[in-house]
Amino acid sequence: MTTYKIALAGNPNTGKSTLFNALTGLKQHTGNWAGKTVEIAKGSFKFLNDNYEIIDLPGTYSLYATSSDEEVARDFILFKKPDVTIVVLDATALERNLNILLQILEITNKVIVCINLIDEAERKGISINDKALADELKVPVIKVSARNKQGFDHLLNTIHKFVHGKIVTKFYSINYSPELEMKISQIEPMIKKIVGNHLPSRWLAVQLLDGNKDLVERLTSHLSHKLKEGQNDHEAKFTFTF
């Protein structure tokens, strides 16, 4: 039986923990992540002969890592590389929720979008065109109500297909200004040489151009750790510098 790793991410108060509890049957326990005081809940469930380990990440409005919650969420997606990141959005405030979704889609294409609180949206007369969103983003979009367990069959079957490679998704590439795009095209190939397919090179290029020094430190320590593990042979001579 294979175990797949799922992360739940999204803004605060979008029903991540409600979904987590519904899927795991309230068997959650909390744990510390990377020595931080921020707690993340971890649980598990089985579906169609597969095991799923599911992690309830702290709710954040962005992944700029300006707070420890944001850092925990970003580092988990970046370095722990979940098989699926379920981005939980609030159907009643979709536009506000798209920011974190786009940030996550720049880091990983292993995303299923879960539009939660659909019962509440329906009550307010909000209807959501999930197909249009899925076509635009090139990832599955599922409408659910975590509280009522509505849409769970669809969600679980989509997760199953996803981890078995039956759904192909893409990184969402935001087009920046021509100046920024030119700089990205200059440095991304160098970054790609260092990280290969192990980390998202375009996203890293944007972060480095943005002067994200904290990330540089995290990367340096992550890469030297990987080097010690002997997992990657072209990291040897590199440290990131500005």
Ligand SMILES: Nc1nc2c(ncn2[C@@H]2O[C@H](COP(=O)(O)OP(=O)(O)OP(=O)(O)O)[C@@H](O)[C@H]2O)c(=O)[nH]1
């Ligand atoms: N009507 C409705 N309410 C929901 C649904 N899912 C969650 N809620 C409610 O939304 C509120 C927030 O849910 P949580 O599961 O705590 O949200 P969260 O995303 O874990 O929040 P953070 O831990 O702060 O990031 C709670 O009051 C839930 O009962 C849903 O599908 N429908």
Ligand SMILES: [Mg+2]
């Ligand atoms: Mg929660």
